[in-house]
Amino acid sequence: MKGHIVNLPNFLSISRIFMIPFFIYYYDRGEIWTAIGVLAAAVLSDWFDGQTARWTNDVSDMGKILDPLADKICLASVAAYFMYTGELPVWFVLFVVARDLLIFLGAAYVKYRHQMITTSLWPGKWAVGFVSMMFFAMVWPHPVFDRYPVQDFFMYLSVLMLFLSFLQYTRRFFRIVS
Numbered sequence: 279m280k281g282h283i284v285n286l287p288n289f290l291s292i293s294r295i296f297m298i299p300f301f302i303y304y305y306d307r308g309e310i311w312t313a314i315g316v317l318a319a320a321v322l323s324d325w326f327d328g329q330t331a332r333w334t335n336d337v338s339d340m341g342k343i344l345d346p347l348a349d350k351i352c353l354a355s356v357a358a359y360f361m362y363t364g365e366l367p368v369w370f371v372l373f374v375v376a377r378d379l380l381i382f383l384g385a386a387y388v389k390y391r392h393q394m395i396t397t398s399l400w401p402g403k404w405a406v407g408f409v410s411m412m413f414f415a416m417v418w419p420h421p422v423f424d425r426y427p428v429q430d431f432f433m434y435l436s437v438l439m440l441f442l443s444f445l446q447y448t449r450r451f452f453r454i455v456s
Contacts, residue, residue, distance in 0.1 A: 283340045290327035291344040294320050298355045310419055317417065320352060321410045342395045346385075349406050350378040356413055365416055370433060374409070377444050384451040392454060399450070401443035408436040
């Protein structure tokens with residue numbers, strides 16, 4: 279693998295995964311502001327790991343795998359928790375998990391058969407951003423989120439971006455394997 283395995287960007291990606299149980303713990307206990315802080319740290323670490331890798335010229339093959347994998351684990355975990363609490367519909371969580379699983383399997387196939395590590399595409403990054411905004415709208419105790427369907431807006435916008443990004447990943451997959 280190219281690049282360092284142990285570096286700050288990879289540490290940030292891994293730490294993002296470990297933040298999720300803390301988010302769930304604090305949210306479940308009603309410590310909303312602490313939960314929001316943990317969620318914000320996780321979202322910022324997603325942005326900061328890539329920036330740090332580029333700023334320090336420490337982009338690694340491991341990081342190209344860890345960052346999107348951490349995203350998938352975090353999104354699926356938080357979405358599953360909100361499904362469990364009845365705050366997200368089952369169909370949304372199944373859609374997110376199925377999409378991410380197919381993308382992961384496609385990337386693993388490309389790595390195995392073509393010795394190529396695929397990177398995240400911008401539509402996928404936008405989709406993660408919209409899902410994150412939906413999560414914030416779900417937990418932020420602000421009257422506007424009670425008065426207007428902000429959560430639903432971001433959920434459907436997320437579905438649209440997740441679907442469009444899935445089409446982009448699928449197109450890239452078939453371009454590589456053909």
